[in-house]
Each structure stands twice: as structure tokens, then as C-alpha cells.
Amino acid sequence: MKAIQTFIDHYNYFITIFLMVAGLYVVIARGNMVKKLIGLSIFQTSVYLLYIAPGKIIGGTAPIIDPAFKVYSNPLPHVLILTAIVVGVATLALGLALVVRINEAYGTIEEDEIFRQDGGK
Amino acid sequence: MNSIWPQLPALQIVIPLLGAVLVAFLRRGSLAFLVTLAVSWLMPFISAALLWQTMTTGPISYHLGGWPPPIGIEYRIDVLGGFVLLLVSGVSAFMIPFARQSVEREIHPSKHAWFYCMYLLCFTGLLGITVTGDAFNAFVFLEISSLATYTMIALGHDRRALLAAFQYLIIGTIGATFYVIGVGFLYLITGTLNLADLATRLIPAAVENPPAVYAALAFITVGISLKLALFPLHTWLPNAYAYAPSFVTVFLSATATKVAIYLLVRYFFSVFGVAIDFRALPVTEIMIALSLAAMFIASIVAVYETNVKRMLAYSSVAQIGYITLGIGLANQAGLTGGLTHLFNHAIMKAALFLAIGAVVYRIGSCKLDDLSGIGRKMPFTMIAFAIAGFGLIGTPGTAGFISKWYLALGALDHGWWFLVALIVVSSMIAVVYVGRVLEVVWFRPTGPNLKDAKDPPFLMMMPIIAFAVATVYFGFDTRLTAGISETVAKTLIGGMR
């Protein structure tokens, strides 16, 4: 019973951890480069959740000072993660651009096939 | 002058950034190079001024936007930061003349301006990691430099460069994400991102909630170790170095891994070392074991490598092992040795990779078989290669000897004789792989493919000679290297619990 209670109280962390591990697994286990990048994105997304979830205070409002409100959410995690999202988008775009170039150079985006073409390196 | 003095920490970042913007506007390769040259030659002066300031008046704190820390982002430079800044900007300033002709030969003309833009962005990022005193800001700079690095590697003319860049992108991003996870834990525990503030607030938190602090330490260590290519997390490095354009290889080997090591030292000694009883954790044992593995396994792999660039890349992994060994020893002499080697290895590897870059410029190959007897055709280049190679081995009279001497002293302070023996034995393996190249280039008959080979043009030759001379110079004058490292090590060790 206590375990279930812990799970419900911290469900956001379990989602974060699930996404983290799932993303990392996809990166490691898949040979298709686009799938690898998808896994990488999921992995990064889990970190966004890790930061954002604790920043929300129940009953808190946007942190713009106003006499009508007393409780404010913490804006800093959102700002940090906005930056991290931009970094993630840039990484994804660069990764996809590389995959396009690799496809042009090798005619495939499967890692095994590429290693075979390069002679087992 | 008075008004510009306090702005130097920001200018250290802003000038290369503006340089990158200017290059992106210009879009002409030759103009782009001139801008890059001007920026690269200006930076060491700022770094030197900052280092001098930190040594005479203590750490510099610069508040971005005028917001005081821990609310605002703080640029904080202490002696260690100034030392790494001077290393990065100084090494870049010396090597940049090499770029012009090497880049012209290896990269398509339409991409020259973008190449210099990426170079300056990478430079900005590396300096930024060193300057910043904010954990998340360091991540942003880390990613700026990494993204620029992936692009630069992908510009190599071999198609395997694309694959190397992709693999580095995957591993580098995982590393950076691990780092952010660790920083996230620290933020959740303490509610601050300022490194100095983190250290103080972690002291009570570490008593209250040790597992979370240890988890943060583990994530940050693994994340940064991926970036600095600590064995066995080095798999991205050999291909990235081997297939990147020559100049990029030089730049990365001399600066990028060094800045990652700086970040690791910063976390180990200025954040976690202050907050928790670091010696009670098995960090020392793990670091030393991995360093030894790097020193031996990577060196042995280097012995069997037939591509000289790849060989030097594996040698880099091994040499990073020496630096992390110094960090793992975590005593005065050991840390001095590690930090000295940080500097010395940057110089020696720059000389070696520049020499190989000159070979690639002349004959378009860096396979060992193609180099037979090249010493007679490119004498100055290969003499420089030999000097730097001796430095890598640790011959007395070269810079490499100084750092290994301090490392051995550090091992002795722990009473670990076997470690001294292992340092000597691993240096012997370096004799084998450096000696193999020297044998081929000097004592074999000159191959028919080398008819037109000769020493590279003056602009490319100067940096090679400068770094070779520096390898010898810092073997005798150790005030800048070991002297400053000693001061830094004293402060860092003294600050630990």
C-alpha cells in the first residue's frame, strides 16, 4: 500500500525516469540513425520534465507581482528549460542534417550497413 | 583604459562572438580569416590581463546585467580559470596562421566563411565554460562549443567524417544531458545554480540527503567524462580526430578536452570537494583505475594503428589518462602534475597534429606506409614532430618530463611505488608508438609518392616550430606551467574538506 502511495505522490518522477531510460535505450539499441535521434530527443525531453515539474507550485500563479496573489510558481526552471529546448532543437536539426548527408554519401542510414561499407571499422 | 579593465571578463566572450557574427556577414573566406586572425590574436592579451589580475588581487567576479549573484549569472575567474583561459586563447593564437592554407586545401571554398564562423563560436563556447561561475550557463556554453565542433568535424572531406560527427553528436549530447541531469539534482537540492553558492548550500544538504548529492555527483562526473574522453568513454574521439580537417583536429586536441577537464576539476574540488567528504568516496580509486586503463590500453592500441592521425588520437586518450590520474591522486603534487600536463599536453599535441596536418597538406595522406622517408623531404616538420614526440614520451628536457615528474611525486606522497613504476612503463609504450613513426619517416627509403613533398609554406611552418620550441622551453622554464599549477593545486586542495 505504501509503495502505491509513494508511486502516486511522485508519479511525475516515474514518468521522467521512464522517458529517460526509454530514450537512452532507443539510442543504444537502434541502428537506424533517425530512430537514434528520436531516442535522443525523448531522452532530452525527460530532462525538461525533471526541471519543470518541481517549478510548479500548486495554487501558484505566473510570477508577476500583483497584490491579488500571494503564491507564485518558480519561473527559473522554465527559463532554463526554454534554453535547453532551443539547444535540443539545434542538436536535432544538426543531427538530421548529418543524417541527410550520410544518406547521400552512403545510400543508407542503417549503422550496420555503413560499417560494412567502410570495411568493418 | 580604466573603464575597460573591469569589463574584460565579458569582453573575453563578447569579442569572439561578435567575430563570429561579423564572419557570418562577410561571407568571404579571406576576409573571414582576417577577422578570425584578429580575434585570435587579441584574446591572449585579455586572458593574460585576467590571469595577472587574479594572481595579484584575487578572484574576479563579474555580474552579468548588473544582477548580483546568486540571483544573476556571475562570471567568476580565479587563478585556475585564468590559467585555462590563457592556455586556450594562447594556443589558438599560435596555431591560427596554420588555418589559412590548410583550410583552403581541405574544405570546399563556399564553406570557408562558415568554417571560420563555427571556429569562432566553438572558441566562444570554450572560453565561456572557463569564465562562467554558473552551472547552467556552463551547459549552454558547452553545447555552443559542441554544436560548432560537430559541424567542423563533418566538414572533413572523407565521408567517414560525417559518421564520426554523427557518433560524436550522439555521445556528446548524451554527455551534456547527463550533465544537465546532475545540475538539475543540485538545483532541486539547493535551489541555486551559482557554483560558489552551490558549494556552501550543499554542506547542510549533503548531511540531510546524501543519496541525491551522490547521484548528482555521478551524473555530472559521467557527463563531463564523456566530453573529456575519459577511458572507456572515449570511443567518439579517435574517429572524430582522424577524419576532421587537420586544423580542427589540432584545435580540438589542444583545447576542447582541456576545457572539459577544467570543468571536472571545478566540480570535484570547488563544489563537491568543499561540500562533502570527498576522500571517503571511492572517487580516487575509480579515477586512478580508469586513468591507468587509459594509459595502457589506449597506448597499446596506438602502437598498432597505421593511420598516424588515429594513432595520435589514441595517444590523446592515453595522455588524458595522465591528467585524470593527477586529479584522482588529489594531493598537492599529483594535482600540480595533472594541471601541468593539461598545459604541456596541449602544446605537444598541437605540435604533433600540426606536423601531421602539414604532411596531409603536402601529400594528402597520413597513413604510416605513405610517410616512409618523408623526414628527408620535410626536415623541419619532422624535426618538430620528433621533438614533440620526445615530449610525449617524457624525455628529460621536454615539457612532458615535468608533468610526469610531478605525477610520480604525487604517487610517492601516497606511498604508491607501483604507480610510479606504471607511469614509467606506460611511457615506454609511448616510446614504441612514437618511435615507430620516427623510424618510418627518418630511416626508410623515400617513397615514390613523395617526389614533390617539401616543408609547408612559411605561415604553416611557423606554428609548428613555435610549438616544438615551446615543448623544450617549458621543459626548463616551469614558472608559467608548474608554478601556477602549484598555486592552483594549493588553493583547491586547501579548500577541500
Next chain:
Amino acid sequence: MKADLILRIGTKLLLPFILLFALYVQFHGDYGAGGGFQAGVISAGMVILIGITFGLETAQRVAPKTLVEFMVPLGVLIYAGTGIAGMLAGKNFLDYSVFSSFAPKGRERGILFVELGVLVTVSSTMIALFYAFVERGRPQ
């Protein structure tokens, strides 16, 4: 390039509202959800929508490639320039309080300038990415 009638008319009808919404998000950024990043992506979405419905050539007439590539560093320059303005006025880098004699007012202006820089860079980067990926697939 012949597109479906409904698609073409619908796109044309939508375009001004997309741009208007982007500007709303841009200038609403300091007192609600929004800002340069989101506005940049929305306004880039407008060009991308033109590209999808009417073809790449039409999109490049609206936003020529040279202009887009010029705008990417321009936005960074606006951002950095805003920071340097603080330095020139004797304060620290990125200190926005120098834009007015009343510091909070100056900071508000500074944020508007910075957001403008972000808008320019983000939207042009998005468009440049779209162009780069679309042109790759075409036979040269």
C-alpha cells in the same frame, strides 16, 4: 505547381492572421506566455506554409535566401549590441537599465530589443532550415 483551390485560398486567408498572431506573441511576451522564440517560430511557420502550398520558389520570393541568411547573424548582433550598449554606458554587459533614466523602464526596453533580436534570428533560422532540407531533395 498546382495546388488545391481550397488549400490556396485557405492559406492566403490565414497568412495575415498568422503574422498578426506572431506579433501579438512577440509583444505580449513580457506580460504572459510568449516572446521572441515563439513569435519567431510562428512567423517562420507562415513562410513554411507558403512554401508547402505554393512551392519553394514562391516562398523564396517572399523571403529570399540571401535575406534569410543575412538575418541569422543580424539577430545575434541585435542581442549582443543591446548588451554592449550597457557596457558603453559604463555598466556591465547586458545591463538594460541604461536605456532609460528610470531603471525598470530601461530594463523593459532592453528586453524588447533583445526579444527583437531573438525574433529575427529564430525565424530566419527556422526558414533557413526549411530551405536547406527542401533543396536537398531536389535534383540539381
